[in-house]
Structure formats: C-alpha cells, structure tokens
Amino acid sequence: MKNSIKVERAKKNITQAELARLAKVSRQTINAMELGKYVPSTVLALRLASIFETEVNEIFSLEPSDWE
C-alpha cells in the first residue's frame, strides 16, 4: 500500500514527532508507515485523514502487490 503521509506532512509543515503526538502513536510508527513498512489500522488511517483534514483515499492508495 502506498501513502502520501510525507507529502501531507510537508504541506502542513509538521515533523514526524508532532504528527505522532497528534495521532497518539509513537514516532517509530509514523516513520515505519512513511517507509511503507507498516500498514496502519483503519482507525489510525482515519485519524491521520482527520489531522490532515482530508479523506483516507487521498493519503492511502492500493498498489498491484496488494492484490496478490
């Protein structure tokens, strides 16, 4: 699964640590998601969308390997 957390974060001009605090997770989790190593739960995805004031679809998108 691809995501644009880093881009959204740049738009809002906040650091990983700040985003982690807002989303109530650790910075490790934000970092792992940005690196594509961790797929967040639906709740966390919705929280991120809410923080970035956008839709989940705008941040996360499927890639071919997700269908395998």
Place this chain on the structure above:
Amino acid sequence: MIPFVLLGWYVVNYDIEPEIFDFTVPAIFVDEIFGEKFAFGMTENNILNEIIGVVLILSFLMVAFSKEKQEDELIAKIRLDSLVWATYVNYGVLLLSMIFIYGMSFFWVMIFNMFTILLFFIVRFNWQVNKLNKTMSYEE
C-alpha cells in the same frame, strides 16, 4: 529475574532442599513414586523450588508483557508476531528434543521448557523493537 535464574539452576542442579523450607502444604493431587497416592489433602514438601518457580514465571511475565513507553498499534503488532514466533520456535525445539534426547536429559528439557517460550518471546520482541528504533534514523 536473573538472580533467580541462577539460583534456580543451582538449586535444581545440586538438588538443594534446606530444612527451613520444609512445610506441610495443601495439595490437590499427590502421587509419589514410592508412596501414597491421593487427591485433596496435606503433604510434606520442600517449598524452595516452588518459590523459585513462581518468582521466575512472574518475573518472566513482567519482563515480557510490561508496557513499552509508548504502547501503540505497531508495538502491539510486534508483540503478537513475536508471541507466535516464540510459540513456533519453542515447539520446534521441543520436537527436536523429544526425538533426539532421552533419559534424565529429557527431564532437563522439560524443566527448561517451562520457561523457554517466554524467554524466546522476550528475546525476539526486544530485538524487533531495537531494530525498529535503529531504522528510524532519518527525519524530514
């Protein structure tokens, strides 16, 4: 935890049973090799090994399942993965031991096996968390 691991190893290895730990204790089931056999009653026992066993299990559980500084969903996932991994490894080792280890040595395997699942879990969980912390060097 570590002092009790060493103490437990020493006590079991040298079969130490100091008299001050001799007590009459309630039992649900007693089946001695050359002795009585009954359910529900009182029996004589040296409680040193019981004390060590209980402390060991409790300390292992505390080390294994105490919360991380920030316990979020990623940590929860690593925790579950590690627990499954520890179960596989533990039973893998037990299977090999069953096939290749006999006699009194297998008795030792059974003693260790009471604790190894938690031990494997602790090692694997901390290793994964460390790995996660290391990969997070970059920012912005």
